[in-house]
Amino acid sequence: EPEVTQTPSHQVTQMGQEVILRCVPISNHLYFYWYRQILGQKVEFLVSFYNNEISEKSEIFDDQFSVERPDGSNFTLKIRSTKLEDSAMYFCASSMDAYGYTFGSGTRLTVV
């Protein structure tokens, strides 16, 4: 069964450093998303991406965050200057038609 692949599974970074989280969505999917889940809290929407541009973003997705689809297979989330409160599980998801998604297994980001 096709799956969304995320790397790395765990990343530790120092506060103020830049991190790039990587995702390989399902190959024929057209819609791409990033969500995050702070430990013990809800899964929260960050951003959606379609046709090579951001289609929607949440209040969380401020100027410190950016997304990119650098080639036909990868989808990345960059955090420019990490803060302690950015520590969370980050989930990439993709969808064929924006009705329900397939999520990846996530990247656990720890900011120290």
Add this chain to the structure above:
Amino acid sequence: EDQVTQSPEALRLQEGESSSLNCSYTVSGLRGLFWYRQDPGKGPEFLFTLYSAGEEKEKERLKATLTKKESFLHITAPKPEDSATYLCAVQARNTDKLIFGTGTRLQVFP
């Protein structure tokens, strides 16, 4: 404001003891209601999508139902491998983002 509330927060069941999980929602025009299963340290795994009141979907021991205000996930004769957190999410008509509830943590004991 679109919102999802799940209850109970946690549920402990004996193997074979059937029960239901509740998801109450308010949304400005429902596009879809989704149930996901999440194992510790993993991403949400898709279970069901429901689109309109009265709709029901089944998969093995799980059955999801939908009304205009809430959805139920019925678990019939659960097994220990059904232990997980079950997440409910809604999608409004004018967006494709999902709004999640906090989930119900289910533990099934042999």
